[in-house]
Amino acid sequence: MDADIVCVGFGPATGGFLTTLTRALMKPDGTPAFESKVMPGMPLQIMCYERADDIGFGVSGVVTKGRAIRESFPGVDLTKEIPNAVATGHETVAYLFDPIGASRRTAGTKFMDGVFKHGRFAMGKGPHASELPWIPPFLRKEPGFVMSVGAFMSWVGNQLMGSGLVQIWPGTPVSGPVMEGDRVVGVRLADQGVDKKGNPEASFMPGMDIHARLTVVGDGPVGAVGRKLDRHFGLPQGNHQHDWAVGMKAVVELPASCELKPGTVLHTLGYPEPEIFGFMYVYPDRTASLGIFVPSWFDTPIRTSYRYLQHWMMHPYIWRHIEGGTLRSWGAKSLQESGVRGEPYLVGDGFARIGEGSGTTNVLTNSGVDEAWRSGVLLAEGVIELLARDAEFTKGTLKAAYVNRRRADALDEELQVAKKGRDGFQRGFFTGMMGTGMTGMTGGALNLSVESCPPSARIPTLADVCAGRIAPDKLAEAVEACAKAKQPLHDALMTLAGWPEIPLDGSLLMSHQDVLFKGGKVQAAGGFADHVTFAKPELCAVCKERTCIEICSAQALMPGEEGGTPEFDREKCIHCGACIWSCSKALPGDPERANVEFSAGSGGLHSNEN
Amino acid sequence: MTNGFQIVVCGSLVPDPLQTLEPVTTPQGPGLKNETMLPSVLDPWSAHALFEAAHLAKQVAGSKVWLVSLGPKAKLQQLMMTVAQKVPFELVALDGSASGFTDAHGVAAALADAIGAIPGLDKSRLLVFGGCASASRDASVTMQLVGERLGICDQFVGVDEIHVQADGAFSVLERIEGGEYLASTCAGAPAVLAWATGNLPEPPNNPQIGMGNMRGVMPALQKAKPAAVGVGGIAYAKTEIPAQKRQTRIVKDASTDEIAREIVEWIRQ
Structure with a gap:
């Protein structure tokens, strides 16, 4: 045609x-x-x-x-034209302390914790949080608007x-x-009109x-x-495309007790892990869009956006606004953070x-x-x-x-x-914040520039990540139990690392599978091939991290048979693409390309409310 | 038959059933929360009718399909982007409410008038298709009312199958109680067929069909006549949301046997 x-x-x-x-x-x-x-x-x-x-x-x-x-x-x-759009109102950036004690905090993060704790006399206060007294101009979004x-x-x-x-x-x-x-x-x-593997059908x-x-x-x-x-x-x-993040977001109907005004913008940092940033934008009619960003420089294979989203929502600073609310809609999307x-x-x-x-x-x-x-x-x-x-x-x-x-x-x-504004994050949260501040405050004249590497090259082993937090025998037991049950690892390992279980209520806090039904059930039309495949199955066979499974926003990738490639359920995939940059196995001879193949597919999210 | 059928399908939009639908009372009467924002799909009953119509038109040479659609013009336009790639049709658009609370009588009157005004329509070749439960809150009356207004006596409701013979006569299977079918034979057009689900799968998206349809869709939308459906004349004394019967509990660490036992107990109750 x-x-x-x-x-x-x-x-x-x-x-x-x-x-x-x-x-x-x-x-x-x-x-x-x-x-x-x-x-x-x-x-x-x-x-x-x-x-x-x-x-x-x-x-x-x-x-x-x-x-x-x-x-x-x-x-x-x-x-007035776009449903749910509203002019930007009050903006706040809050540093969240860890009220649980389970997050990974390096010396640099502990230093920042100290700065924000001891500087509270000059900052706004919230439960387990300090609010920045001033937002740098490069981060402000006024005048502007909040919208879906x-x-x-x-x-x-x-x-x-x-x-x-x-x-x-x-x-x-x-x-x-x-x-x-x-x-x-x-x-x-x-x-x-093809099967899962792309073979023609009737x-x-x-x-x-x-x-x-x-x-x-x-x-x-x-x-x-x-x-x-x-x-x-x-x-x-x-040029390179080494930096990524998955933004996992939800639309929540706020409880009657919530006093946030439409247009309110909250940005958070510091929790549930230092590398994970959060946001909340308040729409009209007591509704809000909220969520977190999980970046590729979050150096752990236990990259579960969904469970971290729930822990972030339950932080006292956020929870006071949303407790009693209802989750209306949900979704996720990869962001190309190399700019x-x-x-x-x-x-x-x-x-x-x-x-x-x-x-x-x-x-x-x-x-x-x-x-x-x-x-x-x-x-x-x-x-x-x-x-x-x-x-x-x-x-x-x-x-x-x-x-x-x-x-x-x-x-x-x-x-x-902005070109080098994120470079510091390649060396951790603290360095990243310093680098962003330097770039932002000098208009890009001074930068904290560091070498970057492809995301697959920076995913550490499970043993390294868990060292000092989970005993090796407990780790081995959890890995074996999850493999047997064909379940992702993150729930078991986070629980072992001290994260409390999520008290599911079926309304605001729901299981990962239940959330696929919110705000337009995730589904896919029949007759298309699987759009997530693996270039070299032998690489999956030796992969212990399986970060593609852990990051999968919709549990569309799950453990397959032992030693085999992950199983992909096309009807659950929301096409966020996080599996692409969370694969820890680069292709031989091409360090910039990992083992996950991601092609065109139909279906996914069925909500335009987000 | 020599000239083929003229198949007019009545079908419009409904909120995508995959969405969270929340009934509310609006100044205009009962409605859905954020209704203007909700994505729409072609009413699944009508969609089956449309696919069956296209299939029949392919089988019987010389046949043509119209889609008469009553809904808010902007929403119809968006709906056409998902429907128009499926099967070839000519759109007749009516700009009016597609609310599920609009009365069947008003909808049927608007549809019948629009069908009657299609240029060159030959009643002796006319088959009017629609969804058996469409625009009637599942009462299966709208298509019958359309038929009455058009003076068509042969009407079939809950249709799953049609077989056309060489002379233009056709046999129809209608759903009746107990999973049974009523098999009828009709001498030929005109007739009204209010479809149940039919037997055809949803056709794949075909860009060529889409491009062909769109040449007529946009002009049809531009000249869509306003349909005064649901405007005055109706007062809602009471509307009620059906009681939710789903009982959900979150159970952890229950064995398969325990779950099975509980389900059996629940069924017995």
Whole structure:
């Protein structure tokens, strides 16, 4: 099938691209400004394929300054248009002490504990927490707004489809780019009517090729098209994608007793582990989006986002606001935390990259949605310029029209300031905080820069992590018992390390399996192949850490037969992609690539409330 | 038959049943919390009817499928992005409420008027399809009312299967009590078939079908006529949420035998 422009992924970047582009497609007299080359006489034929089952399905409550987004909608009060959006109100950053005594605290963290404990006379106080008296300007999000990205994308999608100038097709995973040499000539959709291994069945329908003059890749950090392009072209010299995090979030209906006002923003650090940051954004109608980020520099194979989320929620500083509430919705998403360091080749013949997968996340200000949107706007402006000149979409023309535009924009300027802002975390929490502070306060002039390594190279062994906390015989017993029961290790090991059991109440605190039913049951349409596979099963056979299982946000990866690869349940997967960067086994000869293969798949989260 | 059927499917959106649905009282009457935000799907009963219609149209040369859809225009537009890739159809859109609390009579009147206004409709070839429980709070009346208004006497409710013969006559299996079917034979169109689940799987997404459908979908949405459904004339004396019968307990460390014993005991009660 032929189109003029095909977009992959309908996230904020593609939203910005299509919003800007569609406004230029028709003349005031109602005739097309640019004629389609594949359907002469018609307006440009623009397709957008989205993997999720509906637009806006996914996860992310955000607080954003929303500068680029607001610029795209002049005169529109977005807080009135987008359900659950509200202007940013009071912002607080709180350092949480460990009220249990189970978290891993190094000498540096203990030093920070001491600073925040003894400095409480000058800080706001909360139960087992100190509130920073002042938030550095680079972290502030005022003026801005709190919103659900799902609700925002639904709204944007409706505006776009209402224009009749673009077709957005959800439930349509794209398996990869169609390439002729180094030129991208379109995309190939995923095969349908196949078994788990991809073998054709009775209803087999091979993935269709959609040929296009321009392919816009906005499928995020774990998207199949972007990752295949990275594999084909590599990354520019000096760039890497070593830093990741999974954001696990929930939407909670707050109890009547909660006094937090809509727009309130809380950020936390220090607990449940020093490396894990938390947030809470209060929506209108007594609802809040809250969650944690578990990063790739959290050096342990016991990386369970879900149980840590529950311990964070139960910290007295947070619990006082949410106790008695109800969990409405839940989800998780991988974040490319290398920021502009992870920038791939932005353009080539026939393609351009936008959004998070193109390195737009600002790792200093912890902001990504507005930056992704801006990159889409910039590409659209370049594409309009090329269309007006009737130019082809080549590497050269796209570089001049898009890359140069992006380099001259405040977006890139801010990304360059932030470039080394997270480097210190490669050496631990304390160093990371020092580095972020240094970069932020000097506008990027001074940085604490350290060498980084691929995430697979920094996952320690179980024995090393548990040393001094769990006796070797107890560890061995737990490992054997979990293997026998085919269960992940984290629950047993965290309990042995002193973490209390979660008092499940079925309402706010529920089992990991029960949460898959909240806010739109996680599910997947039949007829697609497994999208998580393992390149070399023999590496799984010698893997003791199995971090892919421990990190799995939805327990879609579980222990398989002894010595075998993990078992994957496609219908539970929420496509967060955390397994990709949590694999501890690099492929022989390619230290940048781990053993988990993650391709295009359907289904996942069914909520646009997050 | 020589000219094929003209199959008009009545079907609209419902909130995605995978969502957490919470009934509330709104100034307009009973509704769902955050209803405008809730993702929608094609009413599963109507979806079966649509897939069966497309299947039948493929079998009988010269047939054509329309989808007459009553719902808020913006939501219909979004719904079409998931439905339009499945099977080919021409959309007739009506802009109005798709609430589950809207009365069947009003919905049927709007649908029948829209069907009657389809240009070039030949009643002697007309099959009206819909979901047997759709837009009626499971009372199976809406499609019958549509049929009455269109003057179609041959009506079948709870249909799972249709077989068309060469002369245009067809046999139908309707669900009845006790897991049994009522088998009927009809001389031919016009007829109303209110479908149960049918036997067909959901078709895969086909981008070519989607692109073909969308050429007609956007214009149809743009000229969607307002349908005054659920506007005045109805007062809700009382609405009630069915009592939740699910009993959930969190039990740890119970043996399989204990769990089985408890389930048996519960069933006996």
